[in-house]
Amino acid sequence: MTGPNVYGSDWDLTFSGVGMASITKPGGAELLGATVYELEAGAKWADLHVHYANEEMIIVLAGTPTLHTLGESRELAAGEVVVCLRGRQGAHRVQNASSDVVRIVIVSTLLMPEIVEYPERGHVFVMTEAPYTEGVNDPDEHGRLLRVFDTAEGRPIPPDS
Numbered sequence: 169m170t171g172p173n174v175y176g177s178d179w180d181l182t183f184s185g186v187g188m189a190s191i192t193k194p195g196g197a198e199l200l201g202a203t204v205y206e207l208e209a210g211a212k213w214a215d216l217h218v219h220y221a222n223e224e225m226i227i228v229l230a231g232t233p234t235l236h237t238l239g240e241s242r243e244l245a246a247g248e249v250v251v252c253l254r255g256r257q258g259a260h261r262v263q264n265a266s267s268d269v270v271r272i273v274i275v276s277t278l279l280m281p282e283i284v285e286y287p288e289r290g291h292v293f294v295m296t297e298a299p300y301t302e303g304v305n306d307p308d309e310h311g312r313l314l315r316v317f318d319t320a321e322g323r324p325i326p327p328d329s
Contacts, residue, residue: 171195174204174229174273185211191273201278201298205262207233207270212263218285224252224276226262231270236261238287259287291325292317 172191179187185208192202205213216236226235228248235244238259244250252258264270284293294315316325 172204175271176204177206179206185209186213188213197278199278200275202273202275204229205270205272205274207231207262207264207272209264209267209269212261213272214261215286216259216261216288218256218259218287219252219254219276220283220285221254221279222277222282223254223258224260224274226250226252226260227273227275229271229273231264231268232266233270233272234263234265236263256285256287285319290319292319 172189172194174191176189177187178189180189180193182188187206189204190201191204192200207213216238226244226249228244228246230246232243232245234241235250238256243265250260252260262270262272278298280298281294281296282298284295285291286293294317317323318325
């Protein structure tokens with residue numbers, strides 16, 4: 169039996185020109201996540217965001233993605249590795265501004281609970297388990313809290329009734 173392959177194309181999920189597949193889930197990893205992303209020309213993965221509990225590492229396998237941070241945007245080269253620290257210093261978004269396909273791996277610690285800030289949207293996202301996964305603590309109910317808050321208003325979106 170063979171394991172996951174960073175050059176495979178059997179996607180767990182596709183969304184807006186991005187294919188993604190976990191390469192740690194098949195091995196049963198609990199505290200480490202790694203996902204392969206393939207971005208078509210013009211696609212981006214996620215809005216600019218900040219993790220407060222977890223670090224991430226971006227590894228460029230192919231193409232020339234653009235990394236956006238709070239302070240700059242720059243093109244990355246194949247083979248380049250970028251560490252995104254916790255907090256605003258590690259804010260990031262990856263986009264494919266080129267005409268070629270981009271393939272990256274994002275490795276992340278999976279510490280929960282996690283708070284993710286989206287500075288450009290003025291939102292904060294709170295979760296007790298990773299999104300896009302089956303629940304670990306309560307498989308029937310997914311045992312998780314996924315909630316978005318408006319930072320200016322300090323209220324959840326949608327608001328509680």
